[in-house]
Amino acid sequence: MPKKPETDDKLNQYRPGVGIVLLNGAGRVFVAERLDNKGAWQMPQGGIDEGEEPEIAVFREMKEEIGTKNARIIGVMEEWISYDIPERTAKKLWGGKYKGQKQKWIALEFLGKDSDIDLEADAHPEFSKWKWVPIEDLLAYVVPFKRDVYRRVMQEFKPLAAALAKKKP
Numbered sequence: 001m002p003k004k005p006e007t008d009d010k011l012n013q014y015r016p017g018v019g020i021v022l023l024n025g026a027g028r029v030f031v032a033e034r035l036d037n038k039g040a041w042q043m044p045q046g047g048i049d050e051g052e053e054p055e056i057a058v059f060r061e062m063k064e065e066i067g068t069k070n071a072r073i074i075g076v077m078e079e080w081i082s083y084d085i086p087e088r089t090a091k092k093l094w095g096g097k098y099k100g101q102k103q104k105w106i107a108l109e110f111l112g113k114d115s116d117i118d119l120e121a122d123a124h125p126e127f128s129k130w131k132w133v134p135i136e137d138l139l140a141y142v143v144p145f146k147r148d149v150y151r152r153v154m155q156e157f158k159p160l161a162a163a164l165a166k167k168k169p
Contacts, residue, residue: 014082014102015094018058019149020044021107021135021157022071027165029135030066030110032119032127041141043153045103054104062108066130067121070112075160077105083149103149107157109164135161 020043022030034040046061048054055076059069082102085093119127133141135158142150 013098014100015098016048016080017045017101017103018048018054018061019081019103019105019153020058020062020065021075021105021153021160022062022066022110023074023107023135023157023161023164024110024132025164025167026132027135027161027163028132029138029161030117030130031133031138031141032066032130035126035128037143038128040143042143042146043138043150045101048104054106058106058108064122065119065126067118068112068116070116071108071110073106074109075107075157077153077156080104081149081152083146085145105153105156107160 020030022044024030029043031041031043034042044062044065046057046065048057049060052060055073058073059071062071063069080102082100084100087099117130119125119130135154138150138154139147
């Protein structure tokens with residue numbers, strides 16, 4: 001039997017990553033608009049380096065993407081959530097090695113001030129603008145192929161957002 005091309009084998013894989021649910025003191029979640037896809041908003045996310053724990057990767061990615069890691073972990077999803085990215089995008093990203101991502105989603109309470117957020121802190125910024133939104137509104141921002149992931153994340157972390165909102169004087 002002929003061997004499948006290497007790229008076909010690699011496209012059946014998912015890139016391990018973390019998803020960041022950053023909540024402010026009012027229980028609102030951080031979302032940012034992608035530089036490379038105007039109108040596409042998302043929560044910060046990124047890859048996990050080989051040998052790196054998700055709880056370490058989340059702070060590294062947060063620092064790279066929004067310029068601060070002034071937060072504390074308040075929740076971690078038990079399961080990994082995977083999603084496929086559109087095929088034409090998958091072939092361009094990561095050298096065509098993955099067909100999507102599998103992510104460990106982590107909720108963090110933001111401990112800093114809005115002025116601590118700097119989307120241009122990294123040499124390769126990913127976002128053009130950002131805002132805090134109610135967790136219930138996330139699906140209005142996310143691209144269609146991530147909606148199921150965001151729906152599950154909202155279900156998991158909505159109680160944490162509500163608890164932070166109640167805590168606020």
